[in-house]
Amino acid sequence: MRRLLKSRGARKFTRNRLAMAALGIIAVYFLTALWVLLGGISMEATRQRVAPKQVPGFLETRTLEERVAFAMHYIDEVDQAVRLASRRDQDAYEILADKALAERRAAKMSTDEYNELLDEAFAVLEDELEGVEDLSHHPELEPRVERLEEIAAALYPVPQGWEGVKYRLRTFLGSDAAGQSISVRAVYSVKVAFQIGLITSVISVIIGSLLGAAAAFFGGWIDHVITWIFSTLSSIPYLVLLSVLIVVFFGTIFDNPERPFLSLVPVYVAFCSTFWIGPCRVIRGETMKIKELEYVQAATAIGFSRLYILVRHVIPNTAHLMFINFSLLFIGAIKSEVILSFLGLGVKGQPSWGIMIRDAKDEVITYFFWQIGAATVLMFVLVLAFNILTDALQDAFDPRHVD
Numbered sequence: 001m002r003r004l005l006k007s008r009g010a011r012k013f014t015r016n017r018l019a020m021a022a023l024g025i026i027a028v029y030f031l032t033a034l035w036v037l038l039g040g041i042s043m044e045a046t047r048q049r050v051a052p053k054q055v056p057g058f059l060e061t062r063t064l065e066e067r068v069a070f071a072m073h074y075i076d077e078v079d080q081a082v083r084l085a086s087r088r089d090q091d092a093y094e095i096l097a098d099k100a101l102a103e104r105r106a107a108k109m110s111t112d113e114y115n116e117l118l119d120e121a122f123a124v125l126e127d128e129l130e131g132v133e134d135l136s137h138h139p140e141l142e143p144r145v146e147r148l149e150e151i152a153a154a155l156y157p158v159p160q161g162w163e164g165v166k167y168r169l170r171t172f173l174g175s176d177a178a179g180q181s182i183s184v185r186a187v188y189s190v191k192v193a194f195q196i197g198l199i200t201s202v203i204s205v206i207i208g209s210l211l212g213a214a215a216a217f218f219g220g221w222i223d224h225v226i227t228w229i230f231s232t233l234s235s236i237p238y239l240v241l242l243s244v245l246i247v248v249f250f251g252t253i254f255d256n257p258e259r260p261f262l263s264l265v266p267v268y269v270a271f272c273s274t275f276w277i278g279p280c281r282v283i284r285g286e287t288m289k290i291k292e293l294e295y296v297q298a299a300t301a302i303g304f305s306r307l308y309i310l311v312r313h314v315i316p317n318t319a320h321l322m323f324i325n326f327s328l329l330f331i332g333a334i335k336s337e338v339i340l341s342f343l344g345l346g347v348k349g350q351p352s353w354g355i356m357i358r359d360a361k362d363e364v365i366t367y368f369f370w371q372i373g374a375a376t377v378l379m380f381v382l383v384l385a386f387n388i389l390t391d392a393l394q395d396a397f398d399p400r401h402v403d
Helices: 008-014 017-037 043-047 064-088 092-099 111-129 139-155 161-170 182-218 220-234 237-254 260-275 277-290 294-302 306-342 353-359 361-365 370-397
Strands: none
Touching (some): 008 370, 064 092, 182 260, 182 277, 182 306, 220 277, 260 306, 277 306
C-alpha cells in the first residue's frame, strides 16, 4: 500500500484536478452520511410534518388558491382548538402545543385574542373570497389573501433565530403529500446510499479479489470450481433475478418497522452474492500475468510458500484494480438499490432515493417535481463524481494508460 501511494500513478492521480474535485464531492457526501449516522438527522425527523400538505420549494410561487388553503390550515387548527378548549374548559394553547409543524408552533395567546383574529379571518374568507371560482382572474383580491396570510402568521408565527434557520432548511425543497420535509428525507437518504454502496463494494471486492487471485495462482481444481461458480451465476441476465429472489426471500424475515436498519440486510446479501463476480474475473486475469513475473519466480525459487507469495507479493500488486472495482461497484450498488426500492423490493421502513422517486410518481402528474428532482440530483452528482474518480484511477494506474 505504501509503494502504491508513492508510485508514479499516485502522483499522476493527485495532479488530476477534476479527480480531486470529484474526491472532494465524495468527501462531502461521506461526511454528510457520517453526520446523519451519528444522529444529525433522526428517523423521526424524516417523518415529522413541516407543512400542512404538499408545498413547493424555494423560488416557486403558489397560486392564490393554494395560498388561501395554506393559510386556512393554520386558522382551522386554532379554531378547532378554541372550540375544543371551550367544551373541556381548558386552555386552547395547551391543545395547540401538540399540533406544531416542526419548529413552527402556535402563538401563545388568550382565548379572546384567538377569537378576535379568527373572527377577522372568517370575515375576510366569507365576505370577500368565498364563492370566487378562480382567484387567479381576480388580482384585485390579492391584498385580502395577504391579510389572511398575515392572520395565519400571527396565529402560527414563522420561527426566528436558530429555530428559524432550521425550519427554513426543512422547507427549502418543499414538502411531500404527507407534509414531510423533502430536504430532510433527501439528506437522510445519503446515509442509506453510502451504507449500501460502502458495505456492498468492500465485501464484494474482498471476496472477488481473494477468490480470483486464488483461482489464478493455484490453478487446478480450485480454478475450475471458482470459474464454474461465477460462470453459472453470470448466466442469469445481469443477476437481477438472483437479487430479487434473495430480497423477497429475506424480506419477510428482516421486515421489522421498529428496526428499519434490518431491511438493508437482504439488500447486502443480494448485492454481495452477485457483485463479487466482476472483481473476481479482473483479479484472476491480472494474477495470471503477475505469477509469471520474475520477482514471483524468484520468491518461489527461494522457498517461500505459495500462500505467502500470494498474500505478500501478488494480491498487493492488484490493489489498483481493487480501487477501480470498488468505485465501480459503489455506484452500481446505489443505482441497483434505487431500482429495487422503486419496485418495492429494496429499502423498507426508512427513506432512500429509490423510495422518494417511487413516492413521487403520482406527484409528477401534477407537475410537482421537487421530490423526484431532489433525489435524482443528489444521486446524479454522487454517481458522476464516482465515474470521474474511476476514470482517473484507470488513467493513473492502468499500465496501458501510463505515459
